[in-house]
Amino acid sequence: MRLLGIFSFMKQFFVCLFMLILITMGCQRTPNRVTIQVDDEQVIISTNAITVREALNVAGITLNELDRVEPDLYAQLTPEMMIQVMRITETITTELIIIPFERRIIPNEALPEDEQQLVQIGSNGQEQITRKITYQDGQEIDRHQVSHEIVQKPVEEIIAIGRKxxxxxxxxxxxxxxxxxxxxxxxxxxxxxxxxxxxxxxxxxxxxxxxxxxxxxxxxxxxxxxxxxxxxxxxxxxxxxxxxxxxxxxxxxxxxxxxxxxxxxxxxxxxxxxxxxxxxxxxxxxxxxxxxxxxxxxxxxxxxxxxxxxxxxxxxxxxxxxxxxxxxxxxxxxxxxxxxxxxxxxxxxxxxxxxxxxxxxxxxxxxxxxxxxxxxxxxxxxxxxxxxxxxxxxxxxxxxxxxxxxxxxxxxxxxxxxxxxxxxxxxxxxxxxxxxxxxxxxxxxxxxxxxxxxxxxxxxxxxxxxxxxxxxxxxxxxxxxxxxxxxxxxxxxxxxxxxxxxxxxxxxxxxxxxxxxxxxxx
Structure with a gap:
């Protein structure tokens, strides 16, 4: 009777263990197949990762500080998901623009009537424009002015003309x-x-x-x-x-x-x-x-x-x-x-x-x-x-x-x-x-x-x-x-x-x- 009891216990134990294994196998995630569009290439992976960020890590893709990702990095993966990585870069440019001088004619009572005299030689000025240009995957998507500075003020040309x-x-x-x-x-x-x-x-x-x-x-x-x-x-x-x-x-x-x-x-x-x-x-x-x-x-x-x-x-x-x-x-x-x-x-x-x-x-x-x-x-x-x-x-x-x-x-x-x-x-x-x-x-x-x-x-x-x-x-x-x-x-x-x-x-x-x-x- 004692041996029969031990045998019955062992039988029940192995049945439970077998059922537990079956349940565990049934609960395992099916790998998701996702496509990553990055750097003009498509990278296809099958992964058990949960989020977009994890999938990028699995694929060995490094993100730069300004890069954008769609869907969001914390979005949950779904089968056949398309992930797009957009490489964002910025450059700062400066440009010198000529500021043309103006001409001013002034009456002068010290000159004979209608006689002209150059009082001041005119010269152009210069303005430095600083712009920030943003590129997405090598294509310009934004350009705006950051600052402007008058490097050299224009000097107006002054001509005096005799007037009473x-x-x-x-x-x-x-x-x-x-x-x-x-x-x-x-x-x-x-x-x-x-x-x-x-x-x-x-x-x-x-x-x-x-x-x-x-x-x-x-x-x-x-x-x-x-x-x-x-x-x-x-x-x-x-x-x-x-x-x-x-x-x-x-x-x-x-x-x-x-x-x-x-x-x-x-x-x-x-x-x-x-x-x-x-x-x-x-x-x-x-x-x-x-x-x-x-x-x-x-x-x-x-x-x-x-x-x-x-x-x-x-x-x-x-x-x-x-x-x-x-x-x-x-x-x-x-x-x-x-x-x-x-x-x-x-x-x-x-x-x-x-x-x-x-x-x-x-x-x-x-x-x-x-x-x-x-x-x-x-x-x-x-x-x-x-x-x-x-x-x-x-x-x-x-x-x-x-x-x-x-x-x-x-x-x-x-x-x-x-x-x-x-x-x-x-x-x-x-x-x-x-x-x-x-x-x-x-x-x-x-x-x-x-x-x-x-x-x-x-x-x-x-x-x-x-x-x-x-x-x-x-x-x-x-x-x-x-x-x-x-x-x-x-x-x-x-x-x-x-x-x-x-x-x-x-x-x-x-x-x-x-x-x-x-x-x-x-």
């Missing part, structure tokens, strides 16, 4: 100096009495200053483009004598020069730089000097030594002489402040984050002095795209944000009755916005627009000169205009399309003797 101005003769108090076509021009008493002071067309605009009595004009000339030569030369001319020969001063490489605001016309302030290759073409020293032009240059007094302490120091520092002649306001890429002439001390008033131009130029705040020399008006960035107007006491006792979002080129001008400034039409994109001319009282009240009177396009940059309270001279489309505050449209003073940097002086009738010895002594 067809403008109304407008009375003008005092003397107006301005730059047109690289030359210095003067108007005196009325607009038709304008005359050219220089004829070489080489004023670079770094220095351009009319003395407080209107008798002397200071200007800088770019004599040569030789890289080893000084940046420019500083010249002066007597404005009272027609045809007077200009005088070259000993100063060379000047970024800023200005006559003393006092009636003593012989003292100037200046700052220097050296010529450098590439843009902008100079490297500033950020120094400040006073010099009596009737004395030897060796007698010049250093107020601020050469330095590179501020951010973007290579661009330079802007200086603004106070009306009382006792101090300077200054602005650099990250700060505005005051410099005392006697003690030579520098007092920062406000710091700010530099504006990132992402180019080869640097934005500096413009500054306007109050007539009593107690305050300055300036424009300060509160964030990368917002520029606000501030009034700051020079002793640091008061800082008021009077108007928000005026724009980076607001360029305030302070006169006896208030402040004139530009208001950006698009204040959060003020770098290339047009501007309206606005006026307000010293405390920011009585804000109103003075130009444009109607809904016109406005100004590209508020380039304004003020000599009296009732009117201003400013630039519209590269021509000077006189605007009286009587609600009437501005009157054109020039039509040459090249006028800028107006200086307007109404000489005082009373002569004041000012000693400058204590100002420029160590």
């Amino acid at each position: 101005a067809g403008l109304s003769d407008i009375p003008i108090d005092g003397i107006v100096a301005y730059i047109s076509g690289g030359n210095a021009w003067l108007m005196s008493d009325h607009s038709s009495a304008r005359r050219v002071v220089t004829t070489k067309g080489d004023l670079d605009g770094h220095a351009f200053s009319l003395s407080p009595n209107g008798e002397r004009l200071l200007y800088s000339r770019n004599i040569t483009d030789v890289i080893t030569a000084p940046l420019n030369e500083l010249w002066q001319v007597d404005t009272q004598i027609v045809g007077e020969t200009a005088i070259s001063t000993p100063l060379k490489g000047v970024l800023y020069a200005e006559w003393s605001p006092q009636i003593s016309e012989t003292v100037i302030a200046y700052s220097t730089a050296e010529r450098s290759p590439g843009s902008p073409g100079w490297r500033a020293y950020n120094d400040l000097w006073l010099w009596d032009t009737k004395s030897n240059i060796e007698t010049a007094t250093e107020i601020v030594p050469a330095n590179t302490t501020n951010l973007y120091a290579w661009w330079g520092t802007d200086y603004y002489w106070s009306p009382d002649g006792n101090s300077f306001a200054y602005s650099n890429a990250s700060q505005v402040g005051i410099i005392d002439i006697v003690t030579k001390t520098i007092m920062p008033l406000m710091d700010f984050t530099p504006y990132e131009t992402n180019s080869n130029w640097v934005w500096l705040p413009s500054i306007a002095w109050s007539p009593d020399s107690r305050f300055i008006a300036t424009v300060i960035p509160s964030n990368p795209q917002q520029f606000d107007m501030w009034i700051i006491a020079v002793d640091g006792s008061m800082q008021i944000n009077v108007i928000e979002q005026v724009g980076m080129w607001s360029n305030p001008i302070w006169h006896e009755d208030g402040i004139i400034f530009g208001q950006a039409v698009n204040p959060l994109r003020s770098v290339d916005s047009h501007y309206m001319l606005m006026m307000m009282d010293w405390d920011g009240s009585n804000l109103h627009r003075i130009f444009p009177i109607a809904e016109e396009i406005g100004l590209t940059f508020p380039d304004v000169a003020v000599a009296r309270n009732e009117s201003i001279i400013f630039v519209i489309a590269d021509n000077l205009h006189l605007l009286d505050f009587n609600g009437l449209p501005p009157q054109a003073l020039t039509i040459d399309g090249q006028s800028h940097q107006p200086q307007w002086v109404i000489p005082l009738t009373k002569t004041v003797n000012v000693s400058v010895t204590t100002v420029i002594s160590d």
Whole structure:
């Protein structure tokens, strides 16, 4: 009986084992036959792989980073599936495109009627276009531009043609100096009495200053483009004598020069730089000097030594002489402040984050002095795209944000009755916005627009000169205009399309003797 039981158990065991083997064999996957299209070939495999990715691994097919696969790599295999591997490659190409120069014809009152003169030789520019090209299995399927960069800006050809101005003769108090076509021009008493002071067309605009009595004009000339030569030369001319020969001063490489605001016309302030290759073409020293032009240059007094302490120091520092002649306001890429002439001390008033131009130029705040020399008006960035107007006491006792979002080129001008400034039409994109001319009282009240009177396009940059309270001279489309505050449209003073940097002086009738010895002594 015992043997019979053992035999029965063994029989049942083997029957179960046999059934288990049959079940296991029945559950095994049938290999899938799939076709893989890759590299212009078809690869056929039979595999027990579950996903497309596994099938590619079985076939020994390596995928590159950009390759695409259809169906998706995680799709489950099915019998007779077709898998397509698309080889994707990308290339970056650059192309230089010629930018043709434009030709501009400008009227010139200094030339005989209809006579033409080449003012500037035109040259083509170059733009580098970078594109990304995508290929699928060797065939281009996409091409788009990644970036573009102006490698060389085109230089327009300028031809001057003699034209007599067809403008109304407008009375003008005092003397107006301005730059047109690289030359210095003067108007005196009325607009038709304008005359050219220089004829070489080489004023670079770094220095351009009319003395407080209107008798002397200071200007800088770019004599040569030789890289080893000084940046420019500083010249002066007597404005009272027609045809007077200009005088070259000993100063060379000047970024800023200005006559003393006092009636003593012989003292100037200046700052220097050296010529450098590439843009902008100079490297500033950020120094400040006073010099009596009737004395030897060796007698010049250093107020601020050469330095590179501020951010973007290579661009330079802007200086603004106070009306009382006792101090300077200054602005650099990250700060505005005051410099005392006697003690030579520098007092920062406000710091700010530099504006990132992402180019080869640097934005500096413009500054306007109050007539009593107690305050300055300036424009300060509160964030990368917002520029606000501030009034700051020079002793640091008061800082008021009077108007928000005026724009980076607001360029305030302070006169006896208030402040004139530009208001950006698009204040959060003020770098290339047009501007309206606005006026307000010293405390920011009585804000109103003075130009444009109607809904016109406005100004590209508020380039304004003020000599009296009732009117201003400013630039519209590269021509000077006189605007009286009587609600009437501005009157054109020039039509040459090249006028800028107006200086307007109404000489005082009373002569004041000012000693400058204590100002420029160590």
